[in-house]
Amino acid sequence: SSTQTLNCSKLVPKCFLMQAEMYRARNHQDTRSGGKPVETAFVDNDGIYDPVCESDGKFKAVQCNNTEVCWCVNSAGVRRSDKKDKNIKxxxxxxxxxxxxxxxxxxxxxxxxxxxxxxxxNALQ
Structure with a gap:
């Protein structure tokens, strides 16, 4: 993880927020108790999902847990493939x-x- 500058006038990307929450969980600090979208956004059968983010806060397309099991995610960080090894494309x-x-x-x-x-x-275009 890299250090990110905090700009309170802009929204913080979801990937950075998930990283911060997982950092707090790993260090036995309080994490938010309410408002989670769904538990599966953070936890799966393999344990805690600590996301890897691009420098702009987007989720990297490939995410892995600490056992080298990997999967594909969409831009919201939601798994969209079966889990495979670290060579997944x-x-x-x-x-x-x-x-x-x-x-x-x-x-x-x-x-x-x-x-x-x-x-x-027309309004949405």
Whole structure:
């Protein structure tokens, strides 16, 4: 691991956050007790998953545990392959998640679903 400069005006990449949490766990320090996405994000049958990050905070495509068992992950750090040895070949896989919750007031006329879909698609491009 390398030392990273903290910039409080920017979001910290998930990979760096996971590294920091695993560092604290290895050193018997408190780790966050709530808010974990799912336990499988940190623990699997082989033990603690301490991620390897690119210098910009992205997850490296290949992740390994300390027994040289390796697997491929997507850009969110989620395993996307079976586990193999350290010679596994993985291509980077970008994951995009968009979560939107929309509410609108009551209207007198039915909503035109096609126009709504087109409007959302145009807004996201």
């Amino acid at each position: 993985c291509e980077p896989a970008e994951t995009y998640w968009v979560r939107a919750e929309m509410m609108h007031k009551s209207v007198d006329v039915p909503i035109d679903v096609a126009n709504l879909r087109t409007g959302i698609e």
